[in-house]
Amino acid sequence: MSSEGEKKPGSTGGEGWEPNIVAFCCNWCSYAGADLAGVSRFQYPPNIKVIRVMCSGRVEPQFVLRALELGADGVLITGCHIGDCHYLSGNEKAEVRMKMTADLLEMLGIGRDRMRLEWISASEGEKFAETMREFTERIRELGPNPLTNGGEDSG
Amino acid sequence: MENDKSNEELRVGVFVCHCGTNIGGFVDVPSVAEYAKTLPGVVFAMDNLYTCAEDGLAAIKNAIKEHKLNRVVVASCTPRTHAPLFQATVEEAGLNKYLFTFVNIREHCSWVHMKEKEKATEKARDLVRMGVARVKLLSPQEEPRIPVEKSALVIGGGVAGMTAAHSLAKMGFPVHLVEKEKELGGFVRNLNNLYVTTKDATETIMPLIEKVKSHPNIKVYLNSKVSNVHGFIGNFDVKIKPNDKDEEVEHKVGSIIVATGAIEYTKEALYGYNVYKNVVTLTEFEIMCKNKTLPKVKNVAFIQCAGSRGQDVSYCSRICCNVAIKNAINIVDNYDNLLGIAEQTGKAVEEVPVEPKAPTEVLERRRRRSSRGRGREDEEVAEEVKRGPGERIEVTIFNRDIMSYGIAHELYFNKAREKRVRFVRYKPDRRPEVIMDGDKLMIKYFHETLAVEREMPVDLVILSTPLIAQPDAEDISRLLKVPCGQDGFFLEAHVKLRPVDFATDGVFVCGTARGPADITESIEQAEAAASRAATPLAAGYVQAEAIMAHVDQEICSGCGTCIDVCPYGAITKNEEGLAEVVAAACKGCGCCGASCPENAISMTNYTDEQLMAEALAALKEAI
Known part of the structure; x- marks a missing residue:
């Protein structure tokens, strides 16, 4: 990964660089967990934007790949805890699928750490905020998505 | 139908809410509304002090009519509480409720970035941009009647x-x-x-x-x-x-x-359960009372929260305090009957003969104390004093705290105390122990107030185990x-x-x-x-919610993957061997859509295109 000085100015890299992260949150547990984080005023970095899906099982591997391709520095998928899925077993499917997606990201050289699957219940506002803090920090360490300035970096 | 709609000119209206100072205090709301106006497709944007208040809702309805809006975005709080209100509002103005999108800039923005007003405003703009990108791809839906x-x-x-x-x-x-x-x-x-x-x-x-x-x-x-x-x-x-x-x-x-x-929960050896005779659960005790097979006992102890509240199960079983109090009063008041002896012999049993234990001066002191301020009849007191506590059935309830919630139950608890049922507290790190000392059943416990270990002989231990x-x-x-x-x-x-x-x-x-x-x-x-x-x-x-899977049978290969993943059995194969969704059974989770190898399944209101448009808008300024 390129060091601070080598990063390109602008939206990717450089001093002004801020991680841009999208989070796919399931409607029933983790979106509600995000709501609770808000109600409880747990502060976390503003780098993450939530996209609401009905179930973590709705998230296709392509969503993750496409988001990274579009320039996301990290992609987070959150769902109900195993056993608590609103749709009984959607999160179990998400688990299998996202494990595979992580392997794929590793294989592609993007790295599995740019993606994270986390179970956050409707009562875990603090966990939601903490996950947002941690994941933003992790992506900050990893630096900008290599795909966004791949051409220049690889040279 | 969808094609017809896409030909129609998109006219998006955006309503950004201050929510008093809840959003307005941390996000520059007017600037967000101004920004919304610059987004392609947006023909109207405004900020409201409270969009959910009557004037806010009226403003939405007016704008739909005046500006011929065919898409509406509200940026305020959480859809989990307020979506139905705004959906009903747009519907009143003649717009299909599925042409509405909610953007959460309170719980997901202003409240969680309170110290970074500029960044919060920037994020609110991003979120509005995502909402506008999404709303433009929505299509009207009919909710099926079944x-x-x-x-x-x-x-x-x-x-x-x-x-x-x-x-x-x-x-x-x-x-x-x-x-x-x-x-x-x-x-x-x-x-x-x-x-x-x-x-x-x-x-x-x-x-x-x-x-x-x-x-x-x-x-x-x-x-x-x-x-x-x-x-x-x-x-x-x-x-x-x-x-x-x-x-x-x-x-x-x-x-x-x-x-x-x-x-009822039971566990081998929990406080000597199934190890010592005369250790029973609450329900077993009730059965004994009901069948009048209670053995002759003099010292009865209840142990509350046996196995619950973190011991074996995590929760409080809620009813056992009241049940134990009820049984304690039953024992004190109604012991002869519970024994079943009266029924067997056809006459009231004789009092259990007990040696008076307390010396006369103690009895006298007890008489004076108990008659003070209680306004009871002297004879009643005298009778009680004569019998003394040692001559009665002694009931002790070991508890962590008594939760006799409710009006009648609290009075019941007081009644038990008046009847001299003893309530002895214990802490979870020093639970009472049921032991056998020779052939005598004993309870060893730590007296919280006196801060000493004590032992007490018991004839019957009743465990308040959870449901x-x-x-x-x-x-x-x-x-x-x-x-x-x-x-x-x-x-x-x-x-x-x-x-x-x-x-x-x-x-x-x-x-x-x-x-x-x-x-x-x-x-x-x-x-x-x-x-x-x-x-x-x-x-x-x-009326089923119009969030459901739709199979494009032109593309479906009939592999059946969706049938396997559907948690509701809502997908079946039709005569041609292709997948078909049972509208009323489908809950719209989207597991099938995510697993279809042919991409033949789309999720109404959560299509791949809509979700990806949101992602794109989240990541890029231009949409």
């Missing part, structure tokens, strides 16, 4: 199940009531009396049993189980199988109520596709707002199947569940 079979299935013939069944039957709906035991009554059949009343428990519920048995609308299946359930709200196909026979009965029902109850989920709850959970929580009890759709609904439409829960409850509460829940279950039956149809 006819309903006007009958119900109630599983469990205890108080809750019987109450629910009878309530539905009275409303005129045929009910199939399935009970796995040989008779109706459930857990209450074990009990002696029900607290706050002194009336016999069986006698109390007998009229209910009779009403259920004799009601023409109720068909009771005893010694039977539900063996199969298929279908969805309004149209369940259920199979009922007698335990001793193979032939099943089939019925079609519109609603299902789960009232399978709970059982736990039925062992077959998981089978029913699988059968009905409804969830059980961590403790094995059935999990309602929402702990506060939908206490007797399951997330699966048309299936409801009541009584101790969803957690410890007393009879009053079980009946309340049962009546509630019956009323909820009757709603679709009375309407005659159900």
Whole structure:
């Protein structure tokens, strides 16, 4: 990964660089967990934007790949805890699928750490905020998505 | 239809809410509204102090008419509470409610970035941009109406199940009531009396049993189980199988109520349970009282929270404090009767002869003390003093804290104390121990106030163990596709707002199947569940939310992957071998859409395109 000085100015890299992260949150547990984080005023970095899906099982591997391709520095998928899925077993499917997606990201050289699957219940506002803090920090360490300035970096 | 819409000029209206200072205090709301105006497709944007207030809603309706809006975005709080309000508002103005998008800039922005006003404003702009990108791809939806079979299935013939069944039957709906035991009554059949009343428990519920048995609308299946359930709200196909026979009965029902109850927790060697004689559970004690087989005892100890509140199970079983208090009072007041000796001999038993232990001066002091300020008759006091506490049945309740919630119950607790039932507190790190000293049963405990270890001889130890989920709850959970929580009890759709609904439409829960409850509460829940279950039956149809899977049969290869992943059995193969969605059964989770290798399945209102447009808008300024 390129060091601070080598990063390109602008939206990717450089001093002004801020991680841009999208989070796919399931409607029933983790979106509600995000709501609770808000109600409880747990502060976390503003780098993450939530996209609401009905179930973590709705998230296709392509969503993750496409988001990274579009320039996301990290992609987070959150769902109900195993056993608590609103749709009984959607999160179990998400688990299998996202494990595979992580392997794929590793294989592609993007790295599995740019993606994270986390179970956050409707009562875990603090966990939601903490996950947002941690994941933003992790992506900050990893630096900008290599795909966004791949051409220049690889040279 | 979708093509027609895409030809129509998009006219998006954006309404950004200050929510007083909740958003306005941390986000530059007017600038967000100004920014929204610059987004392609947006023809109108404004900020409101409270968009959900009457003038805010009126502003939306006016703008829809005045600016011919065909898409609406509200950026305010959470869709989980306010979406129905705004959807109804746009609908009133003649816009299909599926052409509305909610953007959460309060819970997900202003409240969580309170110290970074500039960044919060920037994020609010990003979120609005995402909402606008999404709203432009939405299409109007019709919510399908599905006819309903006007009958119900109630599983469990205890108080809750019987109450629910009878309530539905009275409303005129045929009910199939399935009970796995040989008779109706459930857990209450074990009990002696029900607290706050002194009336016999069986006698109390007998009229209910009779009403259920004799009601023409109720068909009771005893010694039977539900063996199969298929279908969805309004149209369940259920199979009922007698335990001793193979032939099943089939019925079609519109609603299902789960009232399978709970059982009492027991564990080998818990406070000497099943190791020492005379260590029994609350229910075993009730059975002994009921059958009048109580042994002759003088010192009785209850141990509260035995196995619950973090010892073996995490929760508080809620009813045991009141049950223990009831039994303690029963013992003090009614001991001779409980023994059953009076019944056997046909006359009142003689008092248990006990040596007076207290010296005269102590008795005198006790007399003076107890008569002071209580206004009791001298003779009464004198009588009590003469007997002294040593001559009576001694009842001690070891507890962590007494939770005798409710008005009558608190008075009951006070009554027990007046009757000199001893309440001794313990902490979870120093629980009392039941030991055997020679042939004498003893309780060793740490007295909190005196801060000393003490021992006390007991004749009978009663463990207040919690109610736990039925062992077959998981089978029913699988059968009905409804969830059980961590403790094995059935999990309602929402702990506060939908206490007797399951997330699966048309299936409801009541009584101790969803957690410890007393009879009053079980009946309340049962009546509630019956009323909820009757709603679709009375309407005659159900309106399904238009969030569902749609299979493009031109693309479908008939591989069947979606059928395997659907948790609701909502996808079937048609005559051509291609996948077909049963609209009423589909809950719209999207698992099938995510797994379709041909991309033949799209999710209404959550299409790949819509979600990816949101992602793109989140990541890039230009959309």
